[in-house]
Structures are given as C-alpha cells and as structure tokens.
Amino acid sequence: MAASSGLWSCEDPSRWATVLALHGEVLRARAGSQGRLETLDLWYREELPAAIGGGRAEKHVTRDELERLLAWKLARGRFRPRLQQLVASNPPELVVQCSAAAFHLLPDVLAAVTELCALRGVGPATASAVLAARAPEAAAFRSDEAVAAVPSLSALQYTLQHYQLYLGQVQERAVALNRGSLCSFPASVSGPWTPHLVETALWTWAVGQKLCPGVLPDLGPGTANVGDTRPAKRRRTQTN
Numbered sequence: 333m334a335a336s337s338g339l340w341s342c343e344d345p346s347r348w349a350t351v352l353a354l355h356g357e358v359l360r361a362r363a364g365s366q367g368r369l370e371t372l373d374l375w376y377r378e379e380l381p382a383a384i385g386g387g388r389a390e391k392h393v394t395r396d397e398l399e400r401l402l403a404w405k406l407a408r409g410r411f412r413p414r415l416q417q418l419v420a421s422n423p424p425e426l427v428v429q430c431s432a433a434a435f436h437l438l439p440d441v442l443a444a445v446t447e448l449c450a451l452r453g454v455g456p457a458t459a460s461a462v463l464a465a466r467a468p469e470a471a472a473f474r475s476d477e478a479v480a481a482v483p484s485l486s487a488l489q490y491t492l493q494h495y496q497l498y499l500g501q502v503q504e505r506a507v508a509l510n511r512g513s514l515c516s517f518p519a520s521v522s523g524p525w526t527p528h529l530v531e532t533a534l535w536t537w538a539v540g541q542k543l544c545p546g547v548l549p550d551l552g553p554g555t556a557n558v559g560d561t562r563p564a565k566r567r568r569t570q571t572n
Contacts, residue, residue: 339537340481340505342551345512348525350549352533354540361543362408372404380465384435392432393462395424402453405461408535409476415572418453427451431462438463439470442496449492456495457572468528472502474572477538478531490572502527 339351363369380401384391393401402419406412430451434444441463448459456474463471472478474495479485482501485494509525540548 338481338483339534339551340483343508343512344551345509345525347549347551348509348530348533351537351540352529354547355532355536357547358536358540358544362539369404369407372400372407376401376404376461376465381468384466390432391435391466392428393465395420395422395427398422398427398431398451398454398462401461401465402458405458405473415453415458419451419458420453422451422453434459434463435466438467441467441471441499442492444471445492445495455490455572456492457490460495460499464528464531468526470527472499472527472531474498475531475535478502478534481534481538499527502530506530 339348342348359370359373360367380393380397383397384393399416399419402415406415430448434447437444437447441460444463445456445459448454448462449456454462460471460474464473476488479488479494479498482498484501485498506525506527506529509530537548
C-alpha cells in the first residue's frame with residue numbers, strides 16, 4: 333500500500349520519476365474496460381504533437397483536433413457535455429486562425445491562452461491543453477487533480493490569473509526536479525522534466541490514490557497528506 337502522502341511535498345526526483353513511470357497503469361485503471369481514454373491519451377501525447385509540428389507550414393490545430401482534445405480532457409477528468417457542443421460550434425477556419433496566432437505568441441503562455449479563449453467553449457484549462465501539446469517545455473495542462481495537489485492554490489478557479497499561479501508553481505517544480513537529478517528520469521521517457529510532465533505525474537498520483545493505491549510508491553515520512561491539498565471550495569464557470 334502506498335503512503336497517504338502528497339507527491340507535491342516530495343523533493344526526491346527519483347520518486348517523482350517512479351510515479352511518472354506508472355502513468356500508463358493508472359491510465360488503464362481510469363479508462364476501465366472500454367479503454368477509450370488510453371487511445372485518446374496516446375493520440376494527445378504522440379500523434380497530435382507530431383501533426384502540429386510536422387508538415388504544416390503554419391502550426392495550428394484543426395477543429396476536429398480541438399474536439400478530440402476536448403474528448404481527452406473530459407475522459408481524463410470531469411465530463412461536461414455542454415463544452416463539446418460549444419467547441420463544435422466554432423467555424424473550422426476560426427479554430428485554425430486562433431490556434432496559429434496562439435502558437436506564434438509562445439513562449440508567452442498567458443498571451444497564447446488569452447488568444448485561444450476567443451473560441452467558444454475554450455477556457456484557460458482547454459487552452460492550456462492545446463499549448464502543452466505544442467510546447468510542453470513551457471505550458472502545462474491545468475487539470476483539477478494537479479491544481480488540487482499544489483498547497484498554495486487554495487481553491488479551484490477557472491481563470492487566467494489562477495492558471496498563471498498554477499503554471500508558475502509547476503514550472504518551478506520542473507526546474508527543481510531537473511536540478512535534483514537528471515539520472516532519475518524514467519527510461520520510458522527521454523529528456524528533462526517539463527511542466528507538462530510534472531502535471532502528468534501529479535495526475536497519476538492523485539488518480540492512482542483513488543483507483544489503484546497499491547501500485548504507488550511509498551514516498552516516505554515528512555510529506556503532506558493528500559487530503560490536505562484539496563481545495564476547500566470549488567468555483568464553477570461555463571468553460572474551463
């Protein structure tokens with residue numbers, strides 16, 4: 333049985349690497365028997381970045397890709413069917429235009445998020461998922477699980493200002509993990525820690541604690557309880 337301690341309070345890069353390496357196993361537990369989330373996750377992490385960075389003269393996402401990305405986001409977290417209808421109502425050419433403009437604004441992640449939020453059904457969370465697919469070294473998806481894991485973020489808010497606070501924390505943690513030990517990086521993933529991978533590890537830990545705690549490592553003494561990092565209140569908005 334894994335210890336009931338929070339990953340955020342652990343400063344050992346090797347244990348973060350161990351948790352990250354368990355992402356596939358936890359993902360399967362979250363996906364259940366249908367396995368749709370596994371297919372969507374593989375697409376989001378491998379096929380979508382390759383499509384964006386491939387032969388497109390101007391980097392962008394299509395409306396079909398945005399709809400599929402939203403399906404991944406909703407399968408991974410809380411299902412909100414109204415968002416699917418809103419995203420599908422965007423003209424295809426507008427999605428291309430806004431996403432291309434947002435990618436041009438990188439590495440200014442906040443400006444890029446603002447640009448993407450011009451699309452219907454797209455808030456800071458969905459926008460951050462688009463940007464993390466294009467620039468994982470700069471952006472991190474704003475998942476509820478990852479936000480809840482950061483003690484200094486006291487409540488879930490779907491605003492640009494709150495995303496800025498979250499992103500700053502995740503970027504700092506990526507720097508700290510890289511400084512701690514590059515040798516602790518899991519063999520299944522090449523390269524340094526990025527904000528995108530920090531979010532993936534936090535999601536893996538949070539969902540694993542709920543669905544398959546027995547597979548998670550013992551983080552040892554001196555780490556905060558997972559329950560202590562959960563927000564006291566949740567604020568809902570139309571899009572996220």
